[in-house]
Amino acid sequence: SAVISQKPSRDICQRGTSLTIQCQVDSQVTMMFWYRQQPGQSLTLIATANQGSEATYESGFVIDKFPISRPNLTFSTLTVSNMSPEDSSIYLCSVPGLAASTDTQYFGPGTRLTVL
Amino acid sequence: GNSVTQMEGPVTLSEEAFLTINCTYTATGYPSLFWYVQYPGEGLQLLLKATKADDKGSNKGFEATYRKETTSFHLEKGSVQVSDSAVYFCALSPYSGGYQKVTFGTGTKLQVIP
Numbered sequence: 001s002a003v004i005s006q007k008p009s010r011d012i013c014q015r016g017t018s019l020t021i022q023c024q025v026d027s028q029v030t031m032m033f034w035y036r037q038q039p040g041q042s043l044t045l046i047a048t049a050n051q052g053s054e055a056t057y058e059s060g061f062v063i064d065k066f067p068i069s070r071p072n073l074t075f076s077t078l079t080v081s082n083m084s085p086e087d088s089s090i091y092l093c094s095v096p097g098l099a100a101s102t103d104t105q106y107f108g109p110g111t112r113l114t115v116l
Numbered sequence: 117g118n119s120v121t122q123m124e125g126p127v128t129l130s131e132e133a134f135l136t137i138n139c140t141y142t143a144t145g146y147p148s149l150f151w152y153v154q155y156p157g158e159g160l161q162l163l164l165k166a167t168k169a170d171d172k173g174s175n176k177g178f179e180a181t182y183r184k185e186t187t188s189f190h191l192e193k194g195s196v197q198v199s200d201s202a203v204y205f206c207a208l209s210p211y212s213g214g215y216q217k218v219t220f221g222t223g224t225k226l227q228v229i230p
Contacts, residue, residue: 001162042205042222043160092159103148103167103209105218107159 002027002095004108012114013083020079021111023093028073033105034066037090046091049076083115118143122206122221129196129228137191137224139180139206147208149173149182149189154203154223163191163204196228 003026013019023032034046046066047055055068069077080087090110097104123138141149148167152160164173169184178193189206206221 006159042220045217094160103216104150104162104165105152105160105207106162107152109159 001097001101001104001106002029004093004095004106006091006093006108006111008111009109010112010114012116015084015115017083018079018081019083019113020077021091021093021113023076023078023108025074025095027098029095030073031096032070032076033094034068034076034078035092035094035107037092037110039088043092046078080113083113085115088113088115118147118208118210118219120206120208120219120221122204122224124222125203125225127224127226129226131198131228131230132195133228135191135193135196135200135226137204137206137226139189139191139221141187141189141206141208143187143208143210143219145210146184147210149180150207150209150218151178151180151189151191152205152207152220154205156202160205196226198228198230201226201228 005024007022032049035043037043045058046061047057049055049068049070051070051073067079092110094105094107096102119142121140150165151163153163154160164175166173166182172181180189180191203223203225205223209218210216
């Protein structure tokens with residue numbers, strides 16, 4: 001399985017500001033995913049980020065609020081823009097497994113965001 | 117559409133008790149089924165998976181059997197430890213032949229007391 005790191009691990013931000021979250025994978029992967037986990041809730045997929053193309057956003061998420069970059073096959077960023085307290089969540093990136101395990105998701109440790 | 121329903125928590129057990137966390141699913145075809153675990157302050161980790169009917173996934177003393185007739189994938193452990201305290205998520209992927217969007221259950225928080 002891939003080893004995935006995220007930065008920052010946590011942050012406390014003021015409303016109206018933006019935060020960029022980084023996700024680094026130790027192997028080259030075509031697809032990377034960004035999820036949001038609101039307090040006490042399950043995971044919600046924000047978008048799928050493919051290298052070399054625009055990210056694909058899920059219903060309820062828009063590029064202006066959550067711009068994503070995918071400059072190469074091992075790295076992606078998610079920006080949470082113009083934050084409000086409702087954006088307080090854990091943000092997780094993930095990648096699918098290789099070969100016969102492409103149905104399996106492997107997750108980073110998450111970024112815990114608190115917006116005041 | 118696909119959906120996963122798991123028992124609500126929190127579940128509180130004494131150490132060495134038997135654990136069952138129920139999970140049922142709705143999906144067409146033959147999805148892959150998963151249990152993920154999230155320890156306090158950490159991301160999700162794959163606990164076990166099963167890709168076809170009657171398969172049993174197992175890891176760290178946890179087991180779950182893919183039951184297509186009852187569309188279930190219940191998680192069991194014979195003797196829980198304090199270190200098993202975490203949130204457990206049941207999930208499905210529509211089929212095992214390549215990536216498809218994963219559907220997660222709402223999570224069940226387990227607390228094991230000494």
